[in-house]
Amino acid sequence: AIRITQSPSSLSASTGDRVTITCRASQGISSYLAWYQQKPGKARKLLIYAASTLESGVPSRFSGSGSGTDFTLTISCLQSEDFATYYCQQYYSYPQTFGQGTKVEIK
């Protein structure tokens, strides 16, 4: 199975900050990477797919980049509603695998 290493596991940031989360795959996955947002009590939300394509309705302050093994999710100007846990996922091959998650907390 392809291993996904996500970092950091948590971070503290302030509203307005630029935040970067990274995922590294144990082998090349082309651009078959998605990013999700999870808030307590709410269903998981797809933010980005194909490494850099913004899902419809997702604010443009979210962006994704990378291909092959190294990927990045960037939130350009953190808003209060962005405090949540973020996961990356590879769907290049089965079993699909996820990063361990990054909890973005208020500083």
Next chain:
Amino acid sequence: QVQLVESGGGVVQPGRSLRLSCAASGFTFSNYGMHWVRQAPGKGLEWVAVISSDGGKKYYADSVKGRFTISRDNSKNTLYLQMNSLRAEDTAVYYCAKDRALEGPPMDVWGQGTTVTVSS
């Protein structure tokens, strides 16, 4: 709106069986592949199984292969996960999710989850 609602979770003894259901609404269920994903307490997400839109293709995680069976009833807009020979390590919140595109993943809509606890 697109909605997935899981049910069927509960407390079950090791070695017993349980069937989870996922009721879909707001989209043409029969057009999309569907997944089960789980999250054990304090752990990360683990993909469990996928079934193609017509039910003809199924893939499983090694951890559940031979014990779990994914199926669907397109006439009822419902996805199922039959879980047999349950183990303590199967304790988790189980989520169903749909493929974003007709061609396949990633998953774009997730349910809220149903909790399975395997304990004597």
